[in-house]
Amino acid sequence: MTELRDLPPLREVIARHGLAARKSLGQNFLLDPNLTGRIARSAGDLSTGSIIEIGPGPGGLTRSLLLAGARHVIAVEKDLRCLEALEETRCASNGRLELLSGDALKVPIDTLGQAPRKIVANLPYNIATPLLISWLHAIDRSPHCLENMILMFQKEVAQRITAPPGNKAYGRLSVLSQWLCETELLFDIAPGAFTPPPKVTSSVVRLIPREKPRAEAHLEVLEKVTAAAFGQRRKMLRQSLKGLFPNAAEVLGDLGLKETARAEELDIEDFCALAQRLSND
Structure with missing residues (x-):
């Protein structure tokens, strides 16, 4: 059986499966294992519960999560081409990778896998904000459904999530996110790290659900x-x-x-x- 470290390079996987990134799906693939490894490590201990990845693409971050010791990764992917490309990684994962075909906006995240759940994802840019809002609703319903979220957004969105009052980036997303979560902007990733390169810088954000919201509200x-x-x-x-x-x-x-x-x-x-x-x- 193929081991994770013996899997073919991601560029070869992309070429073999014809994985040209689709703008309609907000796809920009992150292939650098140093960066995907840094994202995976930002989630802390991965050896318990389930790690949920949204839009894994050819599987760069998926591989890093598994190599970092993830006990169980659930990769939610809408693009059937990517699911086929991920099959080799699933076979090499020794039962630790589960592939789920579907639209992440329709997946009840708080019911996937086992607690403690973490979401670690390079989010598709075109649905990143609606996804975050849906997960905030899940946390509001069940504060302990997620242990943390390590999410990549366009830098502008990441700044809105983490901005304090009085900052020009402070807005609706700042209030909703910080009401329910501790938020922290961890690091930026330049456009050139992606295939194809987006026109904007990306940023990785950590969100940790609070024990209770900052103040009473619906x-x-x-x-x-x-x-x-x-x-x-x-x-x-x-x-x-x-x-x-x-x-x-x-x-x-x-x-x-x-x-x-x-x-x-x-x-x-x-x-x-x-x-x-x-x-x-």
Whole structure:
């Protein structure tokens, strides 16, 4: 039986299976084993539970996860060409790699494999944000369903996830992510590391679910409040929130917030207070 370290080079796998990256699937393949190894190690101990990888492509990160000692990797892939290309890696994994054909946006992540679950993935750029939002919903339903997430995004998205209040990147994604998770931008990856090279730099982010959210709120309501506030981020809150609160200025005053403030000036607890007020109205 072929051992993991004896698998053919990824470029050979790509050529043999005709794996030209498809823009419609947001594919950019990361082939450098030093970088995929660094991503795998960022997830910590992989020897327990299940590691979930989204969009493995030809399997560069998949190999690194297995070589780093992952007990069980579930690779979720929509592209049938990639599933065929990954079959050789599955056979060499000694039963540790499970291939799952499907759309990651429709996969209930909190039911896959066994706890402790970790998601480690070079996310397809075109669905990266919706995927993260869906996983935040899973964490909101079941705080211990995921131990951590090591995810690669476009750098601009990674900055939005990790930005503090007052930062120009601070927005809806910052509030929702940091409300439920500790977030940290780990390192950048240059376009030239990918095949084909994207037009933007990528960044790897670590998200660790909190024991409990930073403040009391319902996620669906918090989504509404942040969408309204940041959807018109140049406007003062007394204007941007009028669609949710006809008496927005009065509500802001009741909560000790300036009616002339803009969305980026509010911290996460402030948004939670607004969400609570909306829930109670």
